[in-house]
Amino acid sequence: MSTFTEPTTLASILPPGSGLLTLGEAAHQLVSWWKPLLLLAPFVAWAWLISNVFDKHASRFFLGREKWNAIHLIAGMLALAAGFLMPVPGVGGFLAGFAAVLLILGLDVGLFAGITNRDERVPESQRLSLDFSKLSEARDARSESKQQATVQLEIKNASGIAVRAPQKDSPEYNVRANAEQIFIKASQVRASQVDFAPASESAYAASYLIDGVRQAGDAIPTGEALSLIDFWKSCAELDLKDRRRKLSGKIKVSGGAGESGVKIVTSGSKNGMRLTMLFDPDKAVRRPLEKLGFLDQQLADMKALGEIEGGVVLLAAPSDHGRTTTGYAVLNLHDAYTQNVQTVEVEKEDSLEGVRQIEFKPIEDGPDFASTVRSVLRRDPDVVSVMELPDVETAKEIAKADLARSRVYVSIKGDGAMASAQLWVKAVGDAKLAGNGLTGLVAQRLLRKLCENCRVPYQPPPEILKKLGLPADKVKQLHKKGGQVLIRNKPEACPVCQGLGYVGQTGVFEVYQLDDEMRSLVVKQDWIGLRNALRKTQRPSIQQAALRKAVEGVTSIEEVMRVTASSTSKPSSKSKPAKSSEAPANAG
Ligand SMILES: [Zn+2]
The missing domain is CATH 3.40.50.300 (P-loop containing nucleotide triphosphate hydrolases)
Structure with a gap:
């Protein structure tokens, strides 16, 4: 290709045998428009990563943001120097410079990810991953979940058999997808328990137990709530027709964060059905x-x-x-x-x-x-x-x-x-x-x-x-x-x-x-x-x-x-020990 020969022709005009030659060579590398562009590409990617991901990550978890920014700056300058001032002439010099840029920037990225991922202040689920396919997946999932929930979990019923996902576009598919959202939300907020109970004639309310404190969730129309309850009941192989007695069963659900044991407890009252999901009660x-x-x-x-x-x-x-x-x-x-x-x-x-x-x-x-x-x-x-x-x-x-x-x-x-x-x-x-x-x-x-x-x-x-x-x-x-x-x-x-x-x-x-x-x-x-x-x-x-x-x-x-506040109150006036706790677990 002529592009490769051009710089050498230009270089031959300059007086030979001096340091000027190498400087001249370096300058000529810039003459080809694609070379600096190619050299700049890793800088652009690196700078984007530093400013949009690493810097925020360091602030979020107090990982010494200033210190890291100084390290990134030094790495950036070293890479710049290596890329543009590589004293080797010709295509070989350019390639060596390019490799040095990749190496230095790559080291900087690897150093940050390696050290901060080992930092115990960063929870496991929030650690950096250099798997870019995951990033795009996460983005896809986010944009999809905004429109409509999808089936994304593997659910094993009480007998340990995987519950098959229904045909897309069927009503059952939506029920399953919405039911999964309960599990996903619960694991995002680290809930140990989720309860669904009738809140009014027309709606159910979800509530999440997080570190022993109940946090209110969304209201769900009664019809939808009942279909969600029936879905989880069927996974636990409980009798769908029995809407009064207290029933319970155990299932397994796997998602992004590994497999969880989920205990499903349902009961009924004159107001309607009630569902409780307990997450990993044995581990708790x-x-x-x-x-x-x-x-x-x-x-x-x-x-x-x-x-x-x-x-x-x-x-x-x-x-x-x-x-x-x-x-x-x-x-x-x-x-x-x-x-x-x-x-x-x-x-x-x-x-x-x-x-x-x-x-x-x-x-x-x-x-x-x-x-x-x-x-x-x-x-x-x-x-x-x-x-x-x-x-x-x-x-x-x-x-x-x-x-x-x-x-x-x-x-x-x-x-x-x-x-x-x-x-x-x-x-x-x-x-x-x-x-x-x-x-x-x-x-x-x-x-x-x-x-x-x-x-x-x-x-x-x-x-x-x-x-x-x-x-x-x-x-x-x-x-x-x-x-x-x-x-x-x-x-x-x-x-x-x-x-x-x-x-x-x-x-x-x-x-x-x-x-x-x-x-x-x-x-x-x-x-x-x-x-x-x-x-x-x-x-x-x-x-x-x-x-x-x-x-x-x-x-x-x-x-x-x-x-x-209440533990300093007067001794209990109850004359009998309390009845067996009605909550499914008094764990903690
Ligand atoms: Zn916090």
Whole structure:
């Protein structure tokens, strides 16, 4: 091609044998219009990537934007120098320069992606991917989803068989696509549960449970909502005609973020059907004791409780405050291989290794929960976790067991350690029997953790600290929820918490080991005496434990107030332990 020969002809006019020649060569490379254009192309792509993706990514997750921009600038200048000042003449020189540009810019891109993707501040779902097909797919999906929902998930029914997607343009296709949207929305906002319930004559309302707090979703016309409910029911192989009884089934759904187990629960009332979808309920309750949120001293106290043989330990929490999780996790204190460890549960949420789990299924004329517990306790197990206390009879069976030999953890719906002791005595109906068997009181609540990406530090006013009982000289800084990040001075919803300001939950506990004196106070039902004795142990209450989490920056004062406001209220006036929780799970 003549284009290749032209520069050499021009170069031959210049005097040979000097440095000017190479400079001249370099200049001649610019003479061909396609060469600089070709050289510029990678710069354009690189600059677009830096300014539209990387810079925003760095601001969103606070990855040191200035530092990175300086690195990009240096890389850009190096590449520019390499591309345009390569001292090798001819086509070879041009190609070498081009390769150097690609290499330097590529290194810069790889460095940014490699380092920031390993940064734990960036959630896995938000990591950079250099797979450009994904980018265009995402764009297509976005533009499509704006017009109409599509079928994009794989659903395995209760028998594990994939549910086939209906023909496009059929009404069934739309039902399925809309049903999938519920799952997609739920996983985007990290919901653990979605509920559909009738809101009015003509519409259903969706609500999402995110970190234990209900967030309202969209309203859906009744007809559409019923077809969605029927779709999920059919996946779970539940009887579509049964619109009254509580039914439940498990399915598997896979999308972009891997496979999730979904529990479908439906029930009916005179107002209409109700659907609850629980996402990975087994994973939610599977957490080691060390990760539940105990303070160091409390964890040591729990381990000490685990070493005592026998006795009843009450695990108290209101509904949806992590009782099931703790009921399983306390079994970590015992060796399931050398000891006989069992559970008795109304609804099994998770399978535990080495543990015999008795799932109680109520059948007409069958044994009730209390006799199931009795038959378990009669076999002298070392450790039993009773995951529900549905009635007075069960409490009596536990109190009458051989508690010198068997340790029984009793999950009790109650508010604080004091209240749980009172509930326990009332349920057993015999203060002596109830009090003498008590070894420990553990109570908890769940609070939301601040999103570390967008939480806002502030200096608390001394009068507020005084009100909270925090030392003003030690607490210099607290945090409140943010929810926004600034991208080029424009606020944007934080990508980690979707603007909620909180991500995840932690338990806050009170842990008391009872001594003989405390037991005698329970037997005497001297509650004021017991309260004082518990206080004398210098162990933190739930509220104090929660405040400590606020001081550590884990949560906000507002959240501590929201969660502990009612825990300081007077002891419960209920005379019976609460009925088995109607919610499908009290996990957390
Ligand atoms: Zn955030």
